[in-house]
Amino acid sequence: MHALLTVFAKEFRENLRERRTLISALVLGPLLGPLLFAGGLSLRIERGAAEGDRPITLAVAHGERAPNLLSFLGEHGVEVRPVDYDAAAARAAVRAHRHELVLAVSADFAQRLEGGTPAPVLLYADSSDLAVSGTRARVAALLEQYASLLARLRALARGIDPLTLTPVAIQDIDVSTPSSRSVLALGTLSYLVLLTMLMGGVYLAIDATAGERERGSLEPLLTVPVRRELLIFGKILATCAYMTLSLSLTVAAFAVMLRFTGLERFGMSVNFGPGVGLAVVLCCLPLVPVGAALMTIVAASTRSYREAQTYIGLVLIVPTLPLAFAGAMGLRPRLALMAVPSLGQHFLITSLLRDEPLPPAYLALSVGATLGLAALLLAVAGRLYRRETLLG
Amino acid sequence: MIEVTQLAKHFGAVIAVRDVSLRAADGRITGLVGPNGAGKSTTLRMLYTVLRPDAGDALIDGHSVVSTPLEAARRLGVLAHGAGLYPNLTARENILYFAALHGLARHTARERAAELIALLDMEEFADRRARGFSQGQRVKTALARALVHRPRNVVLDEPTNGLDVMAVVALRRLLAALRDEGHCVLFSSHVMQEVSALCDEVVVIAHGTVLASGSAEEIRARTAAASLEEAFVRLVAGSEET
Numbered sequence: 001m002h003a004l005l006t007v008f009a010k011e012f013r014e015n016l017r018e019r020r021t022l023i024s025a026l027v028l029g030p031l032l033g034p035l036l037f038a039g040g041l042s043l044r045i046e047r048g049a050a051e052g053d054r055p056i057t058l059a060v061a062h063g064e065r066a067p068n069l070l071s072f073l074g075e076h077g078v079e080v081r082p083v084d085y086d087a088a089a090a091r092a093a094v095r096a097h098r099h100e101l102v103l104a105v106s107a108d109f110a111q112r113l114e115g116g117t118p119a120p121v122l123l124y125a126d127s128s129d130l131a132v133s134g135t136r137a138r139v140a141a142l143l144e145q146y147a148s149l150l151a152r153l154r155a156l157a158r159g160i161d162p163l164t165l166t167p168v169a170i171q172d173i174d175v176s177t178p179s180s181r182s183v184l185a186l187g188t189l190s191y192l193v194l195l196t197m198l199m200g201g202v203y204l205a206i207d208a209t210a211g212e213r214e215r216g217s218l219e220p221l222l223t224v225p226v227r228r229e230l231l232i233f234g235k236i237l238a239t240c241a242y243m244t245l246s247l248s249l250t251v252a253a254f255a256v257m258l259r260f261t262g263l264e265r266f267g268m269s270v271n272f273g274p275g276v277g278l279a280v281v282l283c284c285l286p287l288v289p290v291g292a293a294l295m296t297i298v299a300a301s302t303r304s305y306r307e308a309q310t311y312i313g314l315v316l317i318v319p320t321l322p323l324a325f326a327g328a329m330g331l332r333p334r335l336a337l338m339a340v341p342s343l344g345q346h347f348l349i350t351s352l353l354r355d356e357p358l359p360p361a362y363l364a365l366s367v368g369a370t371l372g373l374a375a376l377l378l379a380v381a382g383r384l385y386r387r388e389t390l391l392g
Numbered sequence: 393m394i395e396v397t398q399l400a401k402h403f404g405a406v407i408a409v410r411d412v413s414l415r416a417a418d419g420r421i422t423g424l425v426g427p428n429g430a431g432k433s434t435t436l437r438m439l440y441t442v443l444r445p446d447a448g449d450a451l452i453d454g455h456s457v458v459s460t461p462l463e464a465a466r467r468l469g470v471l472a473h474g475a476g477l478y479p480n481l482t483a484r485e486n487i488l489y490f491a492a493l494h495g496l497a498r499h500t501a502r503e504r505a506a507e508l509i510a511l512l513d514m515e516e517f518a519d520r521r522a523r524g525f526s527q528g529q530r531v532k533t534a535l536a537r538a539l540v541h542r543p544r545n546v547v548l549d550e551p552t553n554g555l556d557v558m559a560v561v562a563l564r565r566l567l568a569a570l571r572d573e574g575h576c577v578l579f580s581s582h583v584m585q586e587v588s589a590l591c592d593e594v595v596v597i598a599h600g601t602v603l604a605s606g607s608a609e610e611i612r613a614r615t616a617a618a619s620l621e622e623a624f625v626r627l628v629a630g631s632e633e634t
Contacts (some may be wrong), residue, residue, distance in 0.1 A: 006492040010481070017480040017521075216476025220537065223440045223472060224493040225465035388443050 003226040007234025011208050012241055021203040025242050029196040030249035037192055038257035056135055059099040061085040066105045066121070072146050078139070087122075094124045100132045101125050101139055116154070190349040191323050193250055194342055197284060198291045198316050200246020201239040205295035208235040210308035219391060229382035232296065236381060239292035247284055251277045271355045283348040283363075286370035290341055291319065293377035300384055322346070338362045339369040393418050393576050394439065394545055398448035400600075401434050408434040410600035412448075416578040416593070418544070421571050423591035424580040427628055431600040432580040433473055436549050439578075440470040452545055466494070469543030471551050475534035479523035483514060483533040486522060487540050494541035501540065508536040513562070528559040535566070546570060548579035552586060564590055584621040594620070596627050603627045 015021045057079045063070050070080055083102065085093060090102040102124040112119040121143065125136045152162035212218045221231065255277045298315050299308040322343035331337060333347040338358075344366030351358045384390065394416040401409040409431040416422035426432050437443040439450050441461040449456050455463040477486050484505055491501035509518045512532045517525065522533065531551065538546065548567075552560050567577050567590060581587050587594055588608045595605040604611050604627055608620045617623035 002495070003493055006489070010478075010489050014478055014480045212476075215479070216472075216474035217478055218476070219437075219442055219472040219474070220470065220476060220490070220534065221493075222442045223465060223468065223470040224490060225462040225495075226493055227462070391442065 001230075003224075004230045004234040004237065007231055008237045008241075011204065011235055011238035015204050015207065015238070015242065018203070018207070021207075021242070024203055025200040025246045026249060029199045029246055030253050033192045033196045033250060034253040034257045037189065037254070038261050041258075042261040054135075055079055056138060057081055057100075058139060059083045059085075059093070059102045061090055061102060061104040062107070063105060065107070065109045069105070069121070069146055072149075073142060076142055076145075078142065090122070090124045094126055097126075097129070100129075100135055103139070113150075189254065189353070190346040191320055193247065193254070193280065193284065193349065194287065194319055194323070194345065195316065196250040197243050197247040197288065198295070198319060201243040201292050201295055202312055202316070204235075204239045204242050205292065206299045206305060206308045206312060208238065209296055209300035210302050210305050213391070214305050222391075228385040232300070232381050232385040233378065236289070236292045236296050236378065239296060240288050243288045243292055244281075244285070247288065248281050251280050271353050276352050279352050280349050283352070283366075284345050286367050286374065287319070287341060287345050289374035290370060290377060293374060293381050294318070297377065297381050297384060300381070300390065333358060333362065335362060335365060338365040341370040341373050344370065393454075394422075394450065394452055394547075394578055396435070396439070396448070396450045399435060399438055399445050399450060400447040401431075401438060401443060401445055407600055409438070409445075412597060412600065412602055414595045414602060414605060416545075416576050418576045419571055419574045420592040421567055421577045421579070421590055422593040422595065423587040424578065424595050424597065425582060425584070425587050425624065426580075426597040427582065430598045432582075432597060433549055434600075435597070436547055436578075436580055437472075440468055440472070440547055441465045442472075466541075467544050469538040469541070469546045471531075471534055471538045471546075471548040473549040475530050477522040477525065477530055477533055480521060482521055483518045483525070483529070483536075484509065486533055487536045490537045491540040496541060504540050504542070505536070508539060512536055512566070527554040528556060531555060531559065531563070535563075543575075545576040546578070548577075550580055550582070552581065552583065560586075584619075584624055588620045596624060598628045598631050601631070603631055 055077055058073065059081050060070065061083050063080060063082050073080060083093070083099075085102060085104065087104065090104050093099050094102055104122040104124065106120040106122065109119045109121065123136070123139065123143070125132055127133070127136075148165075151165060155162045155165055212221065222228065255272045255274065258272055295312055295315055298311050302308040302311055319342040322340050323346050325331075326337075326343055326346065331343075333351065338344040338347060344362075348358065348363065348366060394414075396412060396414045399409055399412045400407075412431065412435050414422070414424075424432050424435065434443065438445045439452070439457060441457050441464055445458060449458050450464075451457075452464040452467045455467060457464045477483075478489070481489065487505045487508065488501050491504065492498075496504065509515060512535060514529075514532050514536065517529050522530070525533065531554075535551070538548075546567075551563055555563065564586075567579070570577050571592075591608060593605065594608050594611055596603045596611065604614065604623075606614070611627075612618075612620055612623045615623040615626045617626055
């Protein structure tokens, strides 16, 4: 036990002096991830907000054929800009992004309107241009609104109650709470937390195994009268310490940065105070030895530092696979799923952020299954260090 | 004392050590000589418990490296091939790390490290990080690391590799001092002058087998050669003919 702590203390201290470790484990990961995330989120919110009340400028060809429509659009905040386009010119103008949208009124518009048959207007837009889709939807909605206004007036003129034109009344009832709405936006948070946690231990896991062998200090180390499992467990423990630091810093950074994203303005709240932050860290802790042991096993099995880096890059993806899978399948928390390491933690984090606690059995299964896997991987790591092929 | 009986080790199809028996007594310097690939390093690695023998055994002060490797390791000081250090630790910290792994109490370890730093003339770089050490500085640090727990037996794999003349002379003096204190010193080398200058006992090995052992003078006389170098050449050539 003394030897294990000796190895732990030495690895921890030695890596504290390595600028690369410090920057990647304790600065880049924990700050950059949350910063990009919060920045992206607030940009999306800002854009969404701006989109809603941005005045629309609409190019209209042959507006003189539909003066009432034009004044309706004008009343609803659309700035009409008359253009003199035929069909081909309208297409070309939209394709060349001279206008986001072109509305063309057909020659027989007035005549058809008078005759009570559908009167065509053509709305040109480029559906591959995502920036335009919001504006297009707003213009289309206005046109719908104008059409249904005319329909109701016609019905009234013919002595029909306009309400008969609305046979089914649809009412949207949104049962989401402010917290649960924000979870939609925070869907990738647990993914980033788990990834940064793993990244905090990458450098040490490689340095203490493949790096140690490459420097030629592994052989002297194996000559000391200490059981080899204790040597590798000491190294894994040091990796765990860095991962825990990285995890705590990341969660703290998220908690701070999400205060500045302005989710509240959209009726979303972030349930992410110090208490929840601590709970998130605690939920992820069982996954720390799993990641540390897994990365150590992979790094110790490779022949060189470079090879170790390559394989660890792949290993980093493994724990995030269940999350991607769950996201794609739209999986909801179920007791059986809690046994899957990293997926269980994802559900726990999400439930904490939604402020909808999961039953204790869920928590127990997640912790138990993850720690079980950790014990298994530690046993494998111990065996690996007893093998003499370790020296390469 | 180190007693080796019929050690054998193979890696896949390659037989590295076929049959090696030797005795390195206390108060003596024993040299293990042989051409490259003779099995010197593999033999020593089995002695210092990094490799497990396929057959045979070695006793370090009576403790088997096969059945009680930790007990055997406790009684050995090892300068392994390459002398790898931890670049982010100072020379002193490198020494103290191994002292702690050998179970020395903190203040004992500090005293012992200071003693070795003085003995090996390391004061100048003792508290500098090992990154960028010269080969001589590296070997000195590794040597201090190997001796920090006052081992009765000292095993060194090609200790003079890459050292300049001054460092070689200092190393020879240190090994002689260890012998005079009653330690058992076993080292490998392929430099004959070094072996004849330093060793009380010589063990010549090639192709994983012991060809001859005894004092340098005995081996020379037995092969009717003018020098140990010539004796060595005859022995190795003779083993290749058979």
